[in-house]
Amino acid sequence: MTREEKSVVIGELTTQLADNANIYLTDISGLDAATTSRLRRACYKSNIKLAVVKNTLLEKAMEASDRDFGDLPTILKGNTSVMYSETGNGPAKVIKEFRKKSDKPLLKGAFIEESIYIGDDLLDALVDIKSREELIGEIVGLLQSPAKNVISALKSSGGTIAGIVKTLSER
Numbered sequence: 001m002t003r004e005e006k007s008v009v010i011g012e013l014t015t016q017l018a019d020n021a022n023i024y025l026t027d028i029s030g031l032d033a034a035t036t037s038r039l040r041r042a043c044y045k046s047n048i049k050l051a052v053v054k055n056t057l058l059e060k061a062m063e064a065s066d067r068d069f070g071d072l073p074t075i076l077k078g079n080t081s082v083m084y085s086e087t088g089n090g091p092a093k094v095i096k097e098f099r100k101k102s103d104k105p106l107l108k109g110a111f112i113e114e115s116i117y118i119g120d121d122l123l124d125a126l127v128d129i130k131s132r133e134e135l136i137g138e139i140v141g142l143l144q145s146p147a148k149n150v151i152s153a154l155k156s157s158g159g160t161i162a163g164i165v166k167t168l169s170e171r
Helices: 003-019 033-045 055-064 090-098 120-127 132-156 161-170
Strands: 022-027 048-053 080-085 106-112 115-118
Touching: 003 055, 022 090, 033 048, 033 090, 048 055, 048 090, 055 080, 080 090, 090 106, 090 120, 106 120, 115 120
Parallel strands: none
Antiparallel strands: 022 080, 022 106, 048 080, 106 115
8 A cells, every 4th residue: 555545544534533522433343244244234234334444544543633532543453454433332132143153353442422442341331322312302302291190180180170280289
């Protein structure tokens, strides 16, 4: 690979790192072609982009990025593949599901919404992370709950003024 080609790849990686808020670094070495293909299909179905990268080029892209990747460059040893996702827990779910049939991919580390996670032992914690949309949905549900209770109580009293006053006095 020439110096110019490396420059182009580093630029592309830097752009990918800047454009994605959720980045997982994994090790898929040792997977045969059929298993790797199944992993790629599982990623595609979950809207996750999987790319195998050279560690030195990824490290230079991390250095060139505006983001602080903390200790993530220190784990770039051996084979590294990068998973980009829109949801914070998407790649973790794919990895966990895939590891029911295979011992790989191994999680090296993750960069999720400015937080850094290092080590395969954090996979279960990453699966439990809720996406922004899930959190908003839970908050909306909690906010709607008291209003729904009042409305259902008012409806059950028959809608008469006496029933409404009785329901309110019971509460």
